[in-house]
Amino acid sequence: AQSVTQPDIHITVSEGASLELRCNYSYGATPYLFWYVQSPGQGLQLLLKYFSGDTLVQGIKGFEAEFKRSQSSFNLRKPSVHWSDAAEYFCAVASNYGGSQGNLIFGKGTKLSVKP
């Protein structure tokens, strides 16, 4: 069965420090992977996605993610965190309910806190 694991429930980093959020997936075929961000009380916004090609993908707000098939991972990175990055981050894989791949299976999320 398809699944997404985000091992870290809560991470705290200092402003200006680098960030890496971990994501591991379980999927039999080629995965289509996403990272979403949710600010408090808000809906979800897409940060970046991987479908194929270059395994390092760039997203909005200075985020990037690297797809590593051998490790079944799709970790999210940012070289220098800003206080406004404090939010909850969700990794997701496109599912195949009913033969369609229009839906997402989400990880449980990683909450990011930023220290001044």
Next chain:
Amino acid sequence: NAGVTQTPKFQVLKTGQSMTLQCAQDMNHEYMSWYRQDPGMGLRLIHYSVGAGITDQGEVPNGYNVSRSTTEDFPLRLLSAAPSQTSVYFCASSHGDLYEQYFGPGTRLTVT
């Protein structure tokens, strides 16, 4: 464009009551979905639709009904509310398979 809109933003129900959560999008998206978000659980798919007149179940469909009579609207009906349905509900839409999903702001539902 307003994007994906959801009403109401907040709702409190008593056990056994029914209600409909509204979702509308103005992007002419074929694909629409409902998810629920519970603490520590991420988002889980309830129902989805690949076009007007076509709906299907997701991971957690029990206790919920949907219909899709128009491209724009995708209401979610709670038939007989239970405390286990206390959650935040998100509607999403996209052009289709593997396109970006756009999320609404959510409806926070409490069932007492």
